[in-house]
Amino acid sequence: MRKMKLPQGVGQVYKLKGTRRNPYIVRKTIGFEEVNGKKKQIIKTIGYAKTYQDGFNMLMSYNSDLVKNPNETKVVVTPECKYKFKDIFDKWSKDFFPTTSKSTMNGYNAAFKGFVGIHNKLFATLKTRDYERIIADSGKNYSTIRKMKFLLNMLYKFALKNEYVDKNYAELVDISKYSNKNPNKRDREKFSKEDINKIWAMPESDSKTITLMLLYTGTRVSELLDLKKKDVNLKERYFNVVESKTAAGIRVVPICKKIYPYFESWMNRNDNELLFENKNHDPLLYRFFRDNYYEEINELLGTNHLIHDTRHTFISMCTEKSMNETVLKKIVGHANAQSLTERVYTHFDASFLVEAVDVLD
Template sequence: MKNPNGYGSVYKLTGKRRKPFIATKTANLEGGKQKRVVIGYYETRAEANMALAEYNRNPFDLNLNKTTFYQVYEKMIKQTNEVLSEKTLKAKKSLIKTFEPIYNIPIKEVKLLHLQEIINSLTCSYGTIYLKKSLCSQIFQFAMKMELVDKNYADLVDINKKNEKVVERIIFTEKEIEKLWELTELQEAEMVLVMIYTGMRIGELINLKIKDINIKERYCIGGSKTEAGKGRAIPISNKIMGIFEKYINLDRTYLFETPMKKKIQYNNWRELKFMTLMKIIGTKHTVHDCRHTFATMVSKTSASKTSIKKIIGHKSFETTEKVYIHSNIGDLRKVVDEL
């Protein structure tokens, strides 16, 4: 059935889209001109018709020259709150308060200068400022979809990195490492020792599979995060060979698993295992301190800079060196055996 004149329309866009149905309404612009403006995009025709009906019951300003920054935010949240968690909605409500000075300014008139001044006035952490900028960018992106603006000024805002929080890295002391060796009946203590003596990140370790370990030649294939780190040969020090041998022949996929033979989840492991372990040995460390400890220890050996970078995975090198590792794994083993 055709909608009445002035009611608006719903139709389906071409191509593969997550939300292919669009609801539109004709807005009256200054000077007597008219322009069809998007109310929103939807997964089904029924949702689009409901949105159009809701607009006609409770219309908001579709005038390109009058729709304010905060009105765009409200519309964006209204269209997406069905897929946002309560926690996420609460966070967005907190973040949007930063932009209160421009709430009532038509978004078409909000420029980079407005946004940069607001960001420059903030004294919170770099991470929090980044989240505020990200929300602003989402608002502008939504406004672009509604054809209210043609540029996302939020993406051009600079964040002063002086607010970036610097995490102090503290290496494990010899005494702390000795305590870890005394607690090797705990798998979490063994995992920490493996990270300390290999330089692996926790994500690399919990993803290390039995099939990628060569006990005979004392190395494993692992790595993540950077191109230099992926698929690299990681030598196994004689000091931790016993830990590898303990698990290598067990019926499991990963070197370290949960008691139920499931893959370890980092957040659970950190909160329930690592933090408790740190209390047991009477110290405070981040998980990444293990890798920092390795880098510090290996820098004191006779290893060349090239060997160190290859082990840690901080610099890319030729594919042949990654694949044909037998030519230099012996040199890398000598490095970790000096630890």
């Protein structure tokens, strides 16, 4: 179909720059607002199309729907609903973030970035189809998509409470079709004995020592990086995990003799409250450890291990040494794998756990 100049008020279909799956954008002016004393158009993006013909048909279909529902063309922008999507997020997060954990904040900030295409759109003009279109084009896995919908629900709950909108368009967003979508999923792969020997042979570094400490304790990386010196007992060779994502995660973790020198070194390195610090002498955060320390080990090995592979490897090494299954569950904090009897009645002295892990080589 030959491109044509459409009559005023019908809308626009034009091609975007760059290589895109759907290069044609379909837009229409749906109202006006006053900004600094000047009238400004409120432009709604209806969608994206593969060809001009598809975009034209989309626009005509949209206009046809407006004939049936003429009130949708009349957007009255009150001072309260002049806020853009990013403004609503900023207002909501200012209230919510001080009441939640840092990891939760990071999750919602990441979800917010997923909506970058509508950050500057007026919140009151966005509809369910706008959000579904963003999600469909995001390429994110289901876990991230679900967090994006959680964020939308939180924003609408906030906006309804403050009367910025009168309807929750997030509740109708359907993400069920993405439930099996996880393009970033990788199977767990334990470190080979050859890889572990290569790590031991590496020159001494923080990357090496912390990776080995993960491999020989079986702790989750957050449990180790959040470890406080007061919770480490060098004399008895164990440490206490006092914060974990599960109740069974609150436990005693033995320090095998093979990595004891590393715990001793970190305990005596500084006077900080936490056991670990980064190169700038600040607390060692997960992202910094992953991007700077752990990736260095992967590069030297020529591997692509996930951090959780260290925990998987510890369990495998203990199993190979015929460690008692109940003892192993206690050490790694596996709640779901324990029977009721194991959870309630089985208690082990720290020295017994230390003796159990000393078989690792």
